[in-house]
Amino acid sequence: MGPSDGKGAVDTVEAAPAKINLALHVTGQREDGYHLLDMLVTFTEAGDVVRIRGAAEDSFSISGRFASELLQSDASNNLVLKARDLLRGHVQKSGLTPAPVAIHLEKNLPVASGIGGGSADAAAALRGLIRHWQLEIDDNALVDMALMLGADVPMCLASQPLIAQGIGEEITLLPQFPQLSLVLVNSLKGVSTPHIFRLLEDKQNAPLPAPPEDQGQSWLSMMDALRNDLQPPAVKLLPEIGDMLSMLHSARADVARMSGSGATCFGIFSDWEKAEAAAASLREQKPGWYVQETRTIAGRAS
Ligand code: C5P
Numbered sequence: 652m653g654p655s656d657g658k659g660a661v662d663t664v665e666a667a668p669a670k671i672n673l674a675l676h677v678t679g680q681r682e683d684g685y686h687l688l689d690m691l692v693t694f695t696e697a698g699d700v701v702r703i704r705g706a707a708e709d710s711f712s713i714s715g716r717f718a719s720e721l722l723q724s725d726a727s728n729n730l731v732l733k734a735r736d737l738l739r740g741h742v743q744k745s746g747l748t749p750a751p752v753a754i755h756l757e758k759n760l761p762v763a764s765g766i767g768g769g770s771a772d773a774a775a776a777l778r779g780l781i782r783h784w785q786l787e788i789d790d791n792a793l794v795d796m797a798l799m800l801g802a803d804v805p806m807c808l809a810s811q812p813l814i815a816q817g818i819g820e821e822i823t824l825l826p827q828f829p830q831l832s833l834v835l836v837n838s839l840k841g842v843s844t845p846h847i848f849r850l851l852e853d854k855q856n857a858p859l860p861a862p863p864e865d866q867g868q869s870w871l872s873m874m875d876a877l878r879n880d881l882q883p884p885a886v887k888l889l890p891e892i893g894d895m896l897s898m899l900h901s902a903r904a905d906v907a908r909m910s911g912s913g914a915t916c917f918g919i920f921s922d923w924e925k926a927e928a929a930a931a932s933l934r935e936q937k938p939g940w941y942v943q944e945t946r947t948i949a950g951r952a953s
Contacts, residue, residue: 663703665779668694670767674877689859693812697945701775703783706753715758730773749784765911773800774807812950828950832926837915837941844912850884885913902929
């Protein structure tokens with residue numbers, strides 16, 4: 652590894668795609684209380700953006716539709732800064748000191764909304780800083796750092812279709828998984844993740860079915876039979892989630908489901924034009940909501 656001073660006018664720009672749990676099956680519980688999950692996950696072109704530039708001293712700034720919510724929260728919990736400090740600490744162990752950086756986060760995704768925002772930002776900060784500082788980091792060390800930042804950060808590092816198991820750290824990539832046209836909807840009312848897990852009645856549910864042979868289109872034909880086991884308790888806590896799902900169905904989504912522990916819901920549409928039309932109609936009905944049409948990132952066949 653060889654960190655450069657990284658100074659200069661050119662930004663390193665790193666996308667932080669939203670993480671969508673196309674399915675989330677709760678299959679058990681660990682002794683420490685954490686739930687075991689089986690998740691089918693994909694990522695969208697819509698997301699936050701992390702920009703990094705060499706500077707005289709470290710700084711952090713935020714813009715974007717949801718910037719104010721992050722500005723109000725405790726800076727010591729900011730996952731982008733935690734990622735910067737963790738990576739710098741790792742490099743310093745080998746006697747090198749990466750240069751100060753000005754990091755800017757464009758916060759386009761609703762905060763704490765089940766689509767990975769903070770984890771996606773942390774993963775993008777790691778990827779971006781590795782490029783900016785021109786580091787070569789061992790894959791295992793990188794995954795260890797990602798896990799220290801959160802169970803969803805390793806999957807966000809990959810940012811391509813995958814199955815995640817355990818509490819999210821056991822990852823299998825799905826290189827044949829197709830691109831989808833989605834609409835994301837959030838009424839911008841939060842739900843508490845621990846509260847939803849507490850309301851979950853059954854913790855031993857059927858896992859994801861075995862991946863289909865072709866790993867691609869066949870997933871889509873199975874999508875109706877897949878679940879988000881956190882959806883029923885989340886709807887109890889915030890009945891508006893049920894409204895979002897009904898509205899996506901009325902707008903001709905083939906599948907409508909909640910992502911993560913909510914409250915963002917997604918609809919899958921058979922083509923991009925239908926997704927655009929649905930988003931326009933939802934925006935008209937609910938101008939204050941977050942409504943975003945987006946394509947997902949297809950699997951990368953190597
Ligand atoms: O991952 P996050 O910090 O958002 O989790 C918040 C809480 O949700 C945890 O403290 C735990 O109570 C619950 N949780 C769980 N099983 C998981 C993930 C989260 O029980 N796999």
